Amino acid sequence: MPQKFNRRSVVKSLGIAATGITGTAALSGTVSAFAEGEQVEATTNLNTRKRPGTESSVVATVSPGEVGEIVNGPTNEDGYTWWGIHWLNRDVWGWSVERYLTSSGGSAGTDIVWPMNGVISSDYGWRTINGQDEFHGGVDIDNNNIGVGTPIYAARAGTAYTAYDSGGYGNYVYIDHGNGYETEYGHLNSFAVSDGQQVSRGDKIGGMGNSGNSTGPHLHFGIEQNNDPKPIPSDNYQNVSALGAINKDYSGL
Numbered sequence: 341m342p343q344k345f346n347r348r349s350v351v352k353s354l355g356i357a358a359t360g361i362t363g364t365a366a367l368s369g370t371v372s373a374f375a376e377g378e379q380v381e382a383t384t385n386l387n388t389r390k391r392p393g394t395e396s397s398v399v400a401t402v403s404p405g406e407v408g409e410i411v412n413g414p415t416n417e418d419g420y421t422w423w424g425i426h427w428l429n430r431d432v433w434g435w436s437v438e439r440y441l442t443s444s445g446g447s448a449g450t451d452i453v454w455p456m457n458g459v460i461s462s463d464y465g466w467r468t469i470n471g472q473d474e475f476h477g478g479v480d481i482d483n484n485n486i487g488v489g490t491p492i493y494a495a496r497a498g499t500a501y502t503a504y505d506s507g508g509y510g511n512y513v514y515i516d517h518g519n520g521y522e523t524e525y526g527h528l529n530s531f532a533v534s535d536g537q538q539v540s541r542g543d544k545i546g547g548m549g550n551s552g553n554s555t556g557p558h559l560h561f562g563i564e565q566n567n568d569p570k571p572i573p574s575d576n577y578q579n580v581s582a583l584g585a586i587n588k589d590y591s592g593l
């Protein structure tokens with residue numbers, strides 16, 4: 341049997357100010373406010389829990405303004421409406437109460453998204469390395485602030501494979517999206533998938549590293565159609581957010 345909470349203990353267990361709840365509104369759910377893939381932010385210090393319900397253990401307390409992507413929900417439990425959320429910057433999945441969430445205006449939709457938080461250190465197209473022109477069939481994403489091990493996420497759902505290329509991408513993951521399309525993720529320091537594993541967009545697939553032909557820790561991210569690199573719009577020094585939208589419509593791929 342579920343343990344009964346009085347109002348005070350519910351407020352305490354949610355980790356929110358008592359003044360944030362008035363009348364009966366706190367105990368009534370609303371119609372579906374969000375959609376899967378939509379990005380939301382917390383409006384207060386907000387607990388996110390292993391499962392829906394005030395008795396489930398707290399996996400993190402996120403800060404006001406922190407952004408997550410809706411993964412599951414809604415579901416009603418203990419008088420609240422709950423959403424399963426992937427909190428992007430801390431790589432945590434948990435359930436939080438709808439009342440303390442607001443849309444951040446972003447949405448990953450069904451498209452290919454950026455696989456990592458960082459800054460573009462080498463964009464797509466021709467570049468000159470040691471006086472030699474070479475074609476760069478993807479983008480390099482760096483993250484000095486977090487460094488080796490920064491989580492790399494699947495940019496789109498598909499079937500993941502691991503591989504090693506000593507002269508090039510080092511430890512890399514490629515994901516087969518069907519119809520000849522792949523995304524690839526090079527220079528990893530760790531794998532978080534096994535060969536043939538089905539992944540959803542946003543699943544962690546590995547950690548950023550420096551393996552293969554690499555001048556420092558970074559991610560090489562490529563999108564290919566039948567082994568032919570597809571353009572990825574970006575500029576050097578552009579900041580990108582994990583699961584944030586790429587400025588190109590790949591949804592028809």
Ligand SMILES: [Zn+2]
Pocket residue numbers: 462476478479480559560561
């Ligand atoms: Zn590269």
